[in-house]
């Protein structure tokens with residue numbers, strides 16, 4: 339993280355008939371002006387402020403002057419009348435100030451009640467009022483009707499807590515770093531204010547950039563962006579290999595560009611992509627983007643986005659202190675928004691730990707649970723592509739429609755695997771952490787951590803593929819003797835989201851958790867030459 343860090347910040351439509359009920363359930367004065375108003379009225383109302391001190395001095399001078407002229411009869415009557423009227427003005431002014439102060443206090447109180455209701459925690463000065471409804475986007479912020487119509491079309495009735503707070507913050511032009519649970523609608527929270535601020539399509543080059551850690555997530559975010567922008571002809575582009583090869587990027591007509599850091603950096607370096615007009619930069623899954631392998635690329639992108647009035651924002655379901663500290667020191671007057679408690683799992687996922695003993699035990703437990711009850715769609719996570727391929731080899735003979743995704747597949751193959759799972763053609767998807775973050779497969783009923791996750795953050799993101807947008811889900815984590823020392827860390831996450839954890843695990847010592855990826859025995863039970 340250190341290297342180069344100094345510059346930084348200068349649905350699955352699965353079996354629709356069968357799941358019809360669930361699908362139904364799922365469908366389920368401008369701020370800047372306000373800000374200035376609140377600020378100035380607060381200063382006026384505050385007796386310690388400079389402005390208040392000046393008016394007290396003025397009042398005293400006026401009083402002294404009136405006393406002095408009273409001795410001259412010729413001015414006596416008129417001056418007395420003047421003094422009387424000045425006294426009234428002062429009373430009126432004080433009355434007005436006290437009313438303004440009361441109004442401000444009522445507003446702050448109402449904001450804090452609203453935040454408490456939705457479990458929103460903010461730090462920063464003068465933070466914008468949370469939204470009471472989507473309708474306020476139009477009544478308070480002048481949002482065009484197409485966006486609200488799109489929310490309605492997508493079945494979004496009420497803003498989620500992160501949307502209630504992050505949207506007004508970004509609309510007020512403030513930078514923001516936000517941490518909200520998996521599946522809580524962070525994408526809409528950063529895309530909507532971007533669309534509102536950009537207003538209409540333009541020919542002025544790239545105006546907004548969204549960075550995502552994986553191609554799959556970048557493709558999904560592009561699709562979501564397009565859905566939200568429908569009715570307004572924005573140029574929204576996913577930076578693909580094909581686009582880099584075919585287009586003259588110096589003349590790229592694009593309002594919002596979505597990419598992975600590696601691809602964007604290569605477009606900047608090799609194809610002279612100009613990002614100097616970018617007004618909005620979003621780092622989605624920001625803590626992943628700050629990991630060692632990606633930090634250099636992020637640095638290059640941040641450097642290329644050289645517009646001094648750029649608004650940057652960071653979003654994730656996990657925000658380690660190290661990333662937060664870095665963001666806090668370098669971002670400009672940023673507001674911090676946390677929904678619920680930081681770094682906790684979604685509380686709509688029922689989490690279980692299962693002792694499988696050995697590698698053989700895991701496969702037996704999986705097969706047994708599939709025989710008893712198969713409630714697809716199911717996602718199974720493994721620690722490496724080799725192991726993902728092995729489990730795939732085992733399960734494909736079990737009469738289960740199974741797919742596998744890992745980094746050895748081509749872009750097209752990966753896209754097809756994801757599409758098949760979304761369309762319900764495959765019931766079980768075996769994966770590495772490549773799809774652990776951000777992927778929105780709406781109907782996932784169960785996540786199985788076949789291999790113990792290698793960090794608490796990885797656990798939170800993996801199980802967060804289930805229990806999204808208010809639905810419930812299940813997460814099962816297998817563990818073997820090798821994993822026992824790290825159980826307590828997962829148990830903490832589980833108990834923080836209200837799941838039961840055996841007391842012996844809670845009594846264990848907490849370990850500093852470096853990447854836990856033990857060497858595990860092969861999963862294969864089928865001899866290598868079985869198919870020969």
Ligand SMILES: Nc1ncnc2c1ncn2[C@@H]1O[C@H](COP(=O)(O)OP(=O)(O)OP(=O)(O)O)[C@@H](O)[C@H]1O
Pocket residue numbers: 364365366493494495496497498501518519520521522523524525526654655775776777778780802803806807
């Ligand atoms: N206001 C809303 N009401 C109902 N559903 C919503 C609302 N906003 C977003 N959604 C839906 O919630 C789901 C999850 O949203 P999204 O993928 O943005 O979550 P996220 O918070 O980014 O999750 P993750 O941390 O896993 O990336 C999506 O299917 C999205 O369409």
